[in-house]
Amino acid sequence: MPRTTAALLLSASFAMSAQAAQVSLPQQATLYKSPSCGCCAAYADYLESRGVAVQVVQTQDLGETKSRLGIPHGLGSCHSLEMDGYVIEGHVPGAALDRLFTERPEVAGIALPGMPAGTPGMPGERQQELTVHQFDDESTATFMILPAEAG
Template sequence: MKPSSLLAITLTLFSGSVLAASGTIYKSASCGCCEDWVSHMKDNGFSLKVENSDNLYPIKKKLGLTPELASCHTAVIDGYVFEGHIPASDIQTFLQNEPKDLDGLAVPGMPLGSPGMEFDNRKQAYQVIGFSKDGKTQVFSQHN
């Protein structure tokens, strides 16, 4: 078999496992932007079970999220925590690389133009922050 064919097969198999990632999203039942983010994730191959809650604070606290990282919804996918309107492509990259020093990603707040927060083609620049449960953070990606 040609090396290029072997590489193509390997990449296809590997990306398929990322696309098959599944998890749970914790959100408010009345939040439309959270539903839009769930649709974005499903459109990108993720399988998410939706758990509605009237009080997300205990869930966020248990998962190690600080108030500075908070947004409107929290997902746990393949054992990692994903807070807010993170693009599916960033989560796929994270899961492909599984950084040993990070417990998850967050998009604090609700920036316009992020997945689920689309409005009239208006966009705000925002960062996706990688975090660990011991409080360390780092910029994972930048979206302009």
């Protein structure tokens, strides 16, 4: 293969990799949270820093909201989010959001149960791997596992 062709293929490959790394999240989201939760507001700020306009809905009955959104028992966190046809539960890191909106799997949503330290909106350093779950009306499964050092 001539050098010029190889160089063109290599630069095209780099350009495609750069495009894949710049996943565009949906422009809008609705975040449901308790009025007193500061980490939920910090997660909304995180999404806004990624270009998402977040409408925050304060509610005293998150249980009803989670039930309406179809979040399975055991996958709950402190806030719930609706974004472009998906439900996103908890402090889900950007890598999982990027994968969700790149691949667009046929699921109702993804969830990171609990409030793990070092995730977007949560203080501290992350010292554990994170299992992000996918769910629909009938089942749950692992969506992705993020190593302790990934964010």
